[in-house]
Amino acid sequence: MxxxxxxxxxxxxxxxxxxxxxxxxxxxxxxxxxxxxxxxxxxxxxxxxxxxxxxxxxxxxPGVVDAHVHLALPVAGTRSADDFATGTLAAAAGGVTTVIDFTVGAPDLSLATAIEQRLSQAKAAAVDFALRAEMVGWTPDRAGELGDAAALGVRAFKFYLAYGASGRRTPLGTLLSAMEAIRKLGGVAMVHAEAEELVDAAGGPFPAARPAVSEEVAIAEVGILALRTGCPTYIAHISSAQGLAALLAARRAGAPLMGETCPHYLLLDQSVYARADAHQFSVTPPLRAPGDREALWRALARRGLQAVATDHCPFTRAQKDATAGDPARLPSGLPGVETLLPLLYSEGVAKRRIALRQLAWYLAEGPARAFGLWPRKGTIRPxxxxxxxxxxxxxxxxxxxxxxxxxxxxxxxxxxxxxxxxxxxxxxxxxxxxxxxxxxxxxxxxxxxxxxxxx
Ligand SMILES: [Zn+2]
Structure with missing residues (x-):
C-alpha cells in the first residue's frame, strides 16, 4: 500500500x-x-x-506468565473449580496474560491425542496458553511419541515421583530414559518431586504425611539424573528449605535444574493446619514452617529460582468439606492465578524482600525462557x-x-x-x-x- x-x-x-x-x-x-x-x-x-x-x-x-495452573483438572473424584473460561478471566484480572497448563495423561492415551483433547478444551481461554504433556503410565518404548508432541508445539513433559496409588508415579529408571530422550528433543522435563517411599499417602496432604525430607530426597535424585543426562529439568512447587538446598547443591554440581516456588509457600505456613478449617488449606506439597518460607524468600532475592507460579487448582469450600474427615480423599490445591502478581509485589517488593526487577524475572522472563515461550512472551522488547x-x-x-x-x-x-x-x-x-x-x-x-x- x-x-x-x-x-x-x-x-x-x-x-x-x-x-x-x-x-x-x-x-x-x-x-x-x-x-x-x-x-x-x-x-x-x-x-x-x-x-x-x-x-x-x-x-x-511484561504480562505475567503463570507457569503452573490446573484448569478443569479431574482430581480425587471431582474437578478443579475453574475451567478454561473462568480461570483465564481471573488470570486476566490479575495481570496474567499467559498460563501454562497440562494435558490430562493416561496410560492408554497417546501424547498427541492427549494434547489434541486439551487444546480443544482450552479453546475457551481468554488469555494465551501453552501446554505440557502429563506423563502418566509412561514407558520407554513410547519415546517416539515425544516427537509427535513436539510437532504439535509441546516440548515440556511433566513427571510425578509420587502418587503411585493413582498410577501417576514414574519410576527413576523410566524417568532417566525419558530425560535422555527429552534432552535430544531440545525440550524440558518438569518434575513433581516427592519421594514416594517417604510419603504416607493415607495421611493426606499434610506435613506429617508429606515431610520436607521427601522433597529433599526427590530433588537430590532428580538432580543426579539431570546431571547425567544433561536434560534441562524444572522442579515444580518447591516448598521447603531442605528441598531448596538440594536444588542448589545439584546446580552447583552442574545439574541443569530450574526451580519454582508458589505464593502459598512464601506467604503461608503450617500454622493454618491448627485451624478448624484446616482442610481448606490442603495442598501438595503441604505448607511448611516459617523458616522454610524465609529460606525461599532469600533464594528469590538472589535469583536462585526460575519462576514463582501458582499451581492454581481451586476448589470450593463445599468440594473440600465433602471429604474433610478423610484426608486420603481430600482434594489438594489452592486458588492463586488472580492474586499472583499483587501478592508477590506486596509481600516481596513493597516489603523489600526482592527487587522490583526480580518481579519481571520470576513472573515473566524466567518462566517464558523455561518453557520455550521466550522471546515471544515474557519480555518488553520489539x-x-x-x-x-x-x-x-x-x-x-x-x-x-x-x-x-x-x-x-x-x-x-x-x-x-x-x-x-x-x-x-x-x-x-x-x-x-x-x-x-x-x-x-x-x-x-x-x-x-x-x-x-x-x-
Ligand atoms: Zn501442579
Missing part, C-alpha cells in the same frame, strides 16, 4: 503507552512503549501516535507480543474472595492487606483489563507453541 495510506492504517493499529516506568529483569527505567499490530514496536521515547494512554505513576510490566500490565504500586486494597473472579468461595489470603494492583492489561495489543474493568472474553486466547530451547 502507498506510504501515506500505510501511515494512516498504522495510526489506527498503533497504541502508545507513555510516561510509565518499564520494568524488566535488567532494570527499571522511564520509557514509552509503542504497540503496533499486537506486538511491541518500540521501547523508548515515542512520537505522537494515533492513540495513547498515560502510564504516569505506573509500572509497565517483536515480542504486546502483553503488558500497567501496575499501580500505590494502590491499597484488601483481599475479599467475593471480589475475585476465580470460581471458588475460598481464598487462603482472605482479609490480607495488599499494596499494589494491576489497573490495566494488554494481550497482543488488546485490552484485557482497562481502568480496572475486565474486558477480556473467553475464546480470544490462542495456543503458544514452543518457540525455542530453554535459555
Amino acid at each position: 502507498p506510504p501515506r495510506l500505510r501511515a494512516i492504517f498504522h495510526d489506527v493499529d498503533e497504541l502508545g503507552i507513555v510516561g510509565g516506568m518499564v520494568v524488566t529483569p535488567r532494570g527499571v527505567r522511564p520509557a514509552d512503549v509503542l504497540v503496533r499490530d499486537g506486538r511491541i514496536a518500540r521501547v523508548g521515547k515515542i512520537r505522537a501516535v494515533g492513540k495513547s494512554v498515560s502510564a504516569q505513576g505506573l509500572y509497565v510490566l 517483536g515480542a507480543d504486546a502483553d503488558l500490565v500497567l501496575f499501580d504500586p500505590h494502590a491499597h486494597w484488601t483481599v475479599h474472595t467475593s471480589d475475585l473472579h476465580m470460581a471458588t468461595d475460598f481464598s487462603p489470603y482472605e482479609g490480607m492487606a495488599i499494596q499494589g494492583r494491576p489497573v490495566a492489561a494488554l494481550s497482543r495489543g488488546e485490552w484485557l483489563v482497562r481502568d480496572g474493568e475486565l474486558l477480556g472474553r473467553p475464546g480470544r486466547g490462542t495456543f503458544v507453541p514452543w518457540q525455542s530451547g530453554p535459555s
Whole structure:
C-alpha cells in the first residue's frame, strides 16, 4: 500500500503507552512503549501516535506468565473449580496474560491425542496458553511419541515421583530414559518431586504425611539424573528449605535444574493446619514452617529460582468439606492465578524482600525462557507480543474472595492487606483489563507453541 495510506492504517493499529516506568529483569527505567499490530514496536521515547494512554505513576510490566495452573483438572473424584473460561478471566484480572497448563495423561492415551483433547478444551481461554504433556503410565518404548508432541508445539513433559496409588508415579529408571530422550528433543522435563517411599499417602496432604525430607530426597535424585543426562529439568512447587538446598547443591554440581516456588509457600505456613478449617488449606506439597518460607524468600532475592507460579487448582469450600474427615480423599490445591502478581509485589517488593526487577524475572522472563515461550512472551522488547500490565504500586486494597473472579468461595489470603494492583492489561495489543474493568472474553486466547530451547 502507498506510504501515506500505510501511515494512516498504522495510526489506527498503533497504541502508545507513555510516561510509565518499564520494568524488566535488567532494570527499571522511564520509557514509552509503542504497540503496533499486537506486538511491541518500540521501547523508548515515542512520537505522537494515533492513540495513547498515560502510564504516569505506573509500572509497565511484561504480562505475567503463570507457569503452573490446573484448569478443569479431574482430581480425587471431582474437578478443579475453574475451567478454561473462568480461570483465564481471573488470570486476566490479575495481570496474567499467559498460563501454562497440562494435558490430562493416561496410560492408554497417546501424547498427541492427549494434547489434541486439551487444546480443544482450552479453546475457551481468554488469555494465551501453552501446554505440557502429563506423563502418566509412561514407558520407554513410547519415546517416539515425544516427537509427535513436539510437532504439535509441546516440548515440556511433566513427571510425578509420587502418587503411585493413582498410577501417576514414574519410576527413576523410566524417568532417566525419558530425560535422555527429552534432552535430544531440545525440550524440558518438569518434575513433581516427592519421594514416594517417604510419603504416607493415607495421611493426606499434610506435613506429617508429606515431610520436607521427601522433597529433599526427590530433588537430590532428580538432580543426579539431570546431571547425567544433561536434560534441562524444572522442579515444580518447591516448598521447603531442605528441598531448596538440594536444588542448589545439584546446580552447583552442574545439574541443569530450574526451580519454582508458589505464593502459598512464601506467604503461608503450617500454622493454618491448627485451624478448624484446616482442610481448606490442603495442598501438595503441604505448607511448611516459617523458616522454610524465609529460606525461599532469600533464594528469590538472589535469583536462585526460575519462576514463582501458582499451581492454581481451586476448589470450593463445599468440594473440600465433602471429604474433610478423610484426608486420603481430600482434594489438594489452592486458588492463586488472580492474586499472583499483587501478592508477590506486596509481600516481596513493597516489603523489600526482592527487587522490583526480580518481579519481571520470576513472573515473566524466567518462566517464558523455561518453557520455550521466550522471546515471544515474557519480555518488553520489539517483536515480542504486546502483553503488558500497567501496575499501580500505590494502590491499597484488601483481599475479599467475593471480589475475585476465580470460581471458588475460598481464598487462603482472605482479609490480607495488599499494596499494589494491576489497573490495566494488554494481550497482543488488546485490552484485557482497562481502568480496572475486565474486558477480556473467553475464546480470544490462542495456543503458544514452543518457540525455542530453554535459555
Ligand atoms: Zn501442579
